[in-house]
Amino acid sequence: MASKIVTSCIRLLLLSVLFVFLFYPDKFHLVLDYPGRPQSDSFYIRLAKSVFWLLLMIEILRIFYYGVVKSKAKGLAANVVTLVVPLIVVLIFLEMIFMYVPQSHEGVLSKASQIWWEKYWKPVNAQNYRDREILNDTTKKAVLVIGDSFAAGHGLENLDERFSNQLEAKLGANNHVVYNLGVSGSDTRDEAARLMRYPVKPDVIVLQYFPNDIEKVAREKGLTLTGAEPYADLTGSWATLVKRFYLPNFVYWQLPHTAFSTFEEFVNKAYTDTTVLNAHFRDLSVMLDYRDSSRAEMYAVFVPFLFQLDKSAAYTKPVEDFLKSRGVTVVRLTDGVAKIADKDRVVGKNDGHAGPAVNTLMAERVFEAMKKKSN
Template structure:
């Protein structure tokens, strides 16, 4: 994304240059800068407030302009900006500082009724900055819906740019050779391993290792893909698979619901207040507090999300459109002599609430004589915290990945999935 010129950075750079020149030629700049410093230090409360504005205002403006919640790598001009900001703060602290001034300022602050307010404000700003730094640099996690600040952080570390030459989160495919069976996993975030840090722990890779050297399992999946795009992606894949597993999750119908009153994501909208919404979208601390602690922990919101999804499968108009898309995948695989099988994922935390949609899907594929692996009974029979990624993310966790790999292995080997 192109970066626009930041006028704030230019102002900071000019101030920094002036102070640097003053250090070299005190006769030229000392009268003006010295007067400002003396005037502020004679008013300790205002001096303290000025330092807070420079430090935290400078950091906040840089963060919003250059490091929003979807994350970016630092570039050279940002390092220069931060270095200039540090220099200006040091200059404000120590420029033309006379012996005894600190003691005099301390006496005035002790008598000021605003000192307590400043101490509280400073403490809150330091705590906020510390938490913001921790969440931005060290707290790497995901959420179910893929739009929180921490989720973008995970994408930056484990997803974006971690692709093979075909653009998928997968190892390079093995070239065709006699005796090689090629298996494609077609899907969305469930298939690409959303929230699973190590690609080797995702069910496509677990399946490939279990099958051995005569099989190559290829991932054709990206986060956010719905049924409307999956056939095109399968057709565009340069290597023809012998077997395709369609990894289907309930929200693969979401393309029919987006921007409508039935859109499940509306359960997690940002606030209507523009100022509060801006704050949440630009900083990790309020983003985490609003989404992770208030929205995602709400059982009602999660239930409503699943209810909105399952309702789409009982809506005749919506289901007929989705069934047509699925039928096109079935037909194309038959015409190209590809063995199509389906892996059905329920909402892992809402197994019972997902059942109506799962039954609709399973019935459709069974009529088409497509083998179906329904993960619902498998997940129900193997309860564990590891079925989901984390308490904010109900994508398949490490245990669910292993169960899915075992189910696919049994399907390929012609045995029953336990």
């Protein structure tokens, strides 16, 4: 029995080398290159980690069997091991399970959201947007939807539920084609640049606007947002544990973190600071100049903070007024969102992006505005 325990210990030593390469490659300046990196572990990386955990579990059980069960060991040490080993095995088993559990979050920050991203963020076209490829059909009116994660449909597993896809269905795919240029984390300056680079000249531009679109320019002008960095509340070994392993990471992201009020205060300052606003207007003007040069119609659909409707509308009113003064048709959602049940406004309890009901409202309101303008 002693020899079997020794051989298991040797195998555990060899597994520890594999553990370092799989879970801490950065510590040795190693780069594992695979599709999806560095956004998420690929399926094959997770499969390799699963095999590691399975082998580890087998060796632990083997040592337990020969060291305690078969030897009929007794005493305090044997009792402690008898309690600890099943707990370790259960934790390993749960770690393996949560390596395959997708769950969307605000951003692609949690490991569960990375799994979700790998599974559902499809299709991705040649321009790297979550959209189909560009059609070679100049007979159809081209509608370009530009925006951030709300435009891209973050949290929506079925793209038919996304407002740009619904808008195309309402306009009629026979004479309209709607392209989605949504990118998570994008701000107005980035959106303007991407819009101008897109290889299709628009007949219609639909800007999806969210109150955090001003965030980057506000930071540039000196406003600070504290406590918003992911994992900022973790230090030392806890940070390592949560960042690198799936089970503790999943548990961590089920807990509340930075309060919304912190970001609310930041946004309030940004929209009342004339220096920030004027810089934001300059970024918007770049997009408007492109609209003018392409002779396109332009609509701006304002997505509010989905649980701070009135405050959100007050924050973004200066931007609405600016866009209206430049001939943009502003589409509001606040009254419609207020009629949608709280749980149906978002895609999930851990993800505040717009759910299918809000996307349907967006498509209906933009379609109505386009129909009204064409009459």
